[in-house]
Every structure is written in structure tokens, then in C-alpha cells.
Amino acid sequence: MPQPSSWFSSPADAATRLAEAGYLADATTATTAYLAGALEKPLLVEGPAGVGKTELAKAVAKVTNAELVRLQCYEGLDEARALYEWNYKKQLLRIQSSQGSDQEWSATHDDIFTDEFLLTRPLLTAIRREELTVLLIDEVDKTDVEVEGLLLEVLSDFQVTIPELGTVSAVRRPFVVLTSNATRELSEAVKRRCLYLHLDYPDAEREREIVTSQVPDLEERVAVRLVETISRLRELELKKAPSIAESVDWARTLVALEIGELDEKAIADTLGVVLKHASDQAKAVKELRLRS
Numbered sequence: 621m622p623q624p625s626s627w628f629s630s631p632a633d634a635a636t637r638l639a640e641a642g643y644l645a646d647a648t649t650a651t652t653a654y655l656a657g658a659l660e661k662p663l664l665v666e667g668p669a670g671v672g673k674t675e676l677a678k679a680v681a682k683v684t685n686a687e688l689v690r691l692q693c694y695e696g697l698d699e700a701r702a703l704y705e706w707n708y709k710k711q712l713l714r715i716q717s718s719q720g721s722d723q724e725w726s727a728t729h730d731d732i733f734t735d736e737f738l739l740t741r742p743l744l745t746a747i748r749r750e751e752l753t754v755l756l757i758d759e760v761d762k763t764d765v766e767v768e769g770l771l772l773e774v775l776s777d778f779q780v781t782i783p784e785l786g787t788v789s790a791v792r793r794p795f796v797v798l799t800s801n802a803t804r805e806l807s808e809a810v811k812r813r814c815l816y817l818h819l820d821y822p823d824a825e826r827e828r829e830i831v832t833s834q835v836p837d838l839e840e841r842v843a844v845r846l847v848e849t850i851s852r853l854r855e856l857e858l859k860k861a862p863s864i865a866e867s868v869d870w871a872r873t874l875v876a877l878e879i880g881e882l883d884e885k886a887i888a889d890t891l892g893v894v895l896k897h898a899s900d901q902a903k904a905v906k907e908l909r910l911r912s
């Protein structure tokens with residue numbers, strides 16, 4: 621008999637519970653989230669900025685009452701920041717304090733490579749936790765390729781080897797979400813170990829639902845027009861296409877300014893909330909024929 625999953629009982633259960641936390645998932649997303657939990661496989665979510673990759677991990681943690689452990693990736697991230705490092709200062713103090721006593725060096729050595737002197741970083745923290753944990757490895761494409769090697773042991777065996785202490789295996793597998801903006805290809809080895817979800821901008825209906833669920837004061841008519849305008853903007857070749865986050869910000873702006881009609885002037889006046897490059901704004905004004 622398979623154990624009931626600690627995460628979701630079905631794709632529909634995933635969709636419903638994520639929605640309760642304000643995350644509106646389409647069928648593919650809900651199914652993949654369910655599978656990641658049921659199969660205990662890491663989930664790689666790829667797609668442009670602002671489509672809900674990070675938010676998905678946060679929402680899973682929230683609705684399952686799991687703790688979110690986050691590893692934010694960046695260029696230059698290394699083992700000491702991702703996995704663990706030894707607390708050198710504390711080790712030095714211990715060595716100094718043992719000098720003068722007749723403790724053998726080997727005893728001191730055994731002493732300073734114990735848990736007490738270990739600084740655990742997100743990957744090891746997530747592996748060691750006994751409670752429900754969502755491990756978010758965010759923006760993994762920003763790290764150097766070498767870090768992926770480091771991730772492999774964690775992603776395939778859910779364990780971490782510390783030479784001085786031995787291998788630490790997960791008592792309870794975390795729900796792992798890796799996100800990537802696809803600025804570079806991830807290695808096949810990492811991809812092979814993951815389920816894959818491509819997230820893109822939502823269709824108009826879902827985006828309207830997301831916007832109105834987060835900004836309930838926005839009039840339905842304005843919401844429709846907003847989503848329509850955003851989708852036209854995304855069709856232009858912009859430096860930075862507006863994301864869901866910008867749609868939501870725009871909705872908040874319109875409510876704050878009490879704009880009840882999203883006409884050309886209103887769009888032109890508030891364009892800075894949506895487009896953050898002068899050249900993108902100029903293009904939008906021209907293509908949408910806005911009057912300011």
C-alpha cells in the first residue's frame with residue numbers, strides 16, 4: 621500500500637488548496653505540484669520573470685503547513701553558503717582553550733569537527749529537518765555550473781556528505797522546487813532528476829482572476845481592460861514585458877487613483893507602473909497610440 625502523500629491527495633486537491641492560499645494554478649501546474657509531492661521528486665519550474673515560479677513554492681509551503689527553506693542562488697554561490705561550513709572562529713577558540721591542558725591534539729580534532737561547530741546552510745538544513753519542509757532553490761540559473769554538481773547529491777539521494785561527520789540522509793524528504801529564468805540551460809543531470817514545469821504568462825481569464833483576487837476593489841470592467849492591455853503590451857517586442865506582478869501593481873494604482881475607466885489617457889498616465897524602460901514606454905505609446 622502506498623503511503624498517503626503528506627502533500628496533496630490529487631491534482632484537484634492541489635488546485636483547490638493552492639487557490640485557498642491565493643495561488644491560482646492552471647491544470648498543468650496543479651497536476652505537476654501533486655506529482656512532485658506524490659513521487660517525492662524535485663520540481664524544476666522554468667519561465668520568464670514574474671509568472672509565479674517562486675510564489676508556487678511559497679504557496680505549497682503555506683497550504684501544507686510546511687516550513688519554507690530558501691536557497692537564493694547568485695553568481696559566486698558556493699558550498700559554504702549552500703550546504704554547510706565549519707565555524708572556524710569557534711573552532712579556533714576551542715583549540716586555544718585546549719592548549720595548555722594535556723588534551724591530545726587528536727581529541728581536540730575530534731571535538732571541533734562535531735555538530736556543535738557546524739554552521740548549516742539551506743540545503744543541509746532542509747535535509748536534516750524532521751518536520752514538513754519545502755526547499756526552494758530559487759533562480760538556479762544564476763549560479764555557476766559547478767553548483768549544480770553540489771545540488772545533484774541532494775536532488776538524487778536527498779543526502780549530504782560531510783567528510784568529517786559522514787553522510788546525512790533525509791529522514792523526511794523535502795518538497796523541492798527549483799526555479800529558473802532560463803538565462804542558461806541547466807545540466808542534463810539536474811534535469812533528469814526533476815519533474816519539469818514550464819510556466820508562462822497566464823491566459824486573460826486566469827490573469828483577471830489573479831488580479832481581482834488580489835485587488836478586490838478593482839471594477840470588473842477595468843480589470844478586463846487592464847488584462848487586455850497587458851496582453852497587447854506583451855506582444856510588443858519590449859526589453860522587459862510586464863509580468864503578473866506588474867498587472868497587480870497596476871490594478872492597485874488604478875484603485876488608489878480612483879480611475880474608473882482605463883482609457884488612453886489613464887494608460888499613458890500610469891504606464892510607469894507597468895513598463896520600466898523609457899524605450900519600452902515610447903514603443904507602447906506609439907504602438908497603442910496613446911494620448912498623454
Ligand SMILES: Nc1ncnc2c1ncn2[C@@H]1O[C@H](COP(=O)(O)OP(=O)(O)O)[C@@H](O)[C@H]1O
Nearest residue numbers: 642643644669670671672673674675830864865
Ligand atoms: N498563479 C498565481 N496566482 C496568484 N498570484 C500569482 C500567480 N502567479 C503569479 N502571481 C503573482 O505574481 C507575483 C510574482 O510572482 P513570482 O513568483 O515572484 O514570480 P517569478 O516567476 O519571477 O518567481 C507574485 O507575488 C504573485 O502576486
Ligand SMILES: [Mg+2]
Nearest residue numbers: 673674675799
Ligand atoms: Mg522568483
